[in-house]
Amino acid sequence: MNQDITTLRAFRRQILQYYRAHKRDFPWRRTDNPYHILISEVMLQQTQAPRVVAKYNEFITTFPTIQALAKAPIEKLLRVWQGLGYNRRALALRKLAQIAAAEHGGTLPNDYEQLLALPGVGQSTAGAVLAFGYNNPMPFIETNIRRVYLHFFFPERDQVSDRQLLPLIKATLDRSQARRWYFALMDYGAMLAHETPINPNRRSRSYHRQSRFEGS
Numbered sequence: 246m247n248q249d250i251t252t253l254r255a256f257r258r259q260i261l262q263y264y265r266a267h268k269r270d271f272p273w274r275r276t277d278n279p280y281h282i283l284i285s286e287v288m289l290q291q292t293q294a295p296r297v298v299a300k301y302n303e304f305i306t307t308f309p310t311i312q313a314l315a316k317a318p319i320e321k322l323l324r325v326w327q328g329l330g331y332n333r334r335a336l337a338l339r340k341l342a343q344i345a346a347a348e349h350g351g352t353l354p355n356d357y358e359q360l361l362a363l364p365g366v367g368q369s370t371a372g373a374v375l376a377f378g379y380n381n382p383m384p385f386i387e388t389n390i391r392r393v394y395l396h397f398f399f400p401e402r403d404q405v406s407d408r409q410l411l412p413l414i415k416a417t418l419d420r421s422q423a424r425r426w427y428f429a430l431m432d433y434g435a436m437l438a439h440e441t442p443i444n445p446n447r448r449s450r451s452y453h454r455q456s457r458f459e460g461s
Contacts, residue, residue, distance in 0.1 A: 248398065253417050256397055264429035267436070269294075272302055274428060279353040279378030280311050286373045287338055287365060291331050300329055311351045314342035337365030355379045376427045382420035384411055388446065389434025390427070395445040396437055406450045 271294060273285035284304055288297045307325050308314040314322075317339060326335040341363045345353060353374060354360055360371035372385020386407050394413055399405045419426035437445060446452050 248413065248416070253413075257417055257419070260393070260426075260429050260433050263433050263436070264425075267432060268428065269432050269435070272298060273377075277378055277380070277424075279355075279374050281305050282378045283341075283353060283366075283370070283374050284338065286370045287334050288329060290334065290370075292329050297329075300326070311342045311345045311353070314339055315346040317342075334365060340364045341366065353378065355381065357383060373427075376423045380422075380424045382418055382423035384414045384418055385427075386410060386414065387431070389431040389438070390414070391449055391451070392434040392437050392445045393430050395448050396441065399448060400445075403448050404450045405448055 271285070273282055276282065285297065285301050288301055288304075292300075304325055307321075308317055319336070319339070322335050322339055323332055326332060329335075344363060345351060349359075353363075355375065355378075357371050357375060360366050360374055361368070366374075369385060369387035372383060373387065375381035375383050376385065391407070391410065394410045395405060398413055399409075
């Protein structure tokens with residue numbers, strides 16, 4: 246990482262200024278319930294946010310707790326999930342809930358490695374649960390976050406690895422308000438997806454692997 250502290254501070258300031266003016270509002274941003282956040286993250290892996298809103302509300306109303314999901318009949322689960330596609334996501338969530346109910350007291354662990362061990366939970370999902378559910382300032386990368394750092398710090402580089410991004414993510418992370426900072430990054434990244442002629446994520450070595458369920 247060759248960025249000086251002035252550049253990093255200016256970057257943070259720009260991201261937060263945009264967030265104050267344009268932050269998006271979603272129901273999963275109004276909760277710090279790790280289970281509800283997990284549901285939203287899994288739904289968002291293959292589906293645009295506006296489509297997820299109604300299904301998210303229906304899902305957490307029908308299955309408000311990990312225990313409720315663990316006991317859900319598969320037919321009922323898939324009926325609620327209908328319209329989102331990729332039914333294996335719903336089945337993985339049910340299996341995850343059964344493990345969490347049996348091994349973690351009906352909660353999600355506040356531990357990165359333990360989260361990764363659960364069905365259907367990859368690095369970005371584990372990071373999101375920690376950041377948004379526990380305000381845990383652990384560096385993590387997902388599609389919108391990756392796009393922001395590529396846009397600002399690697400404008401003319403190709404085949405940039407996530408390993409190259411991580412030092413910058415660590416250096417700019419607001420450790421006292423990780424939740425707010427990651428929301429701000431995601432909103433800026435969503436804006437870039439529409440406003441830049443060429444998606445910055447095309448410069449990522451991980452580009453061809455994005456938007457997959459396994460390991461998300």
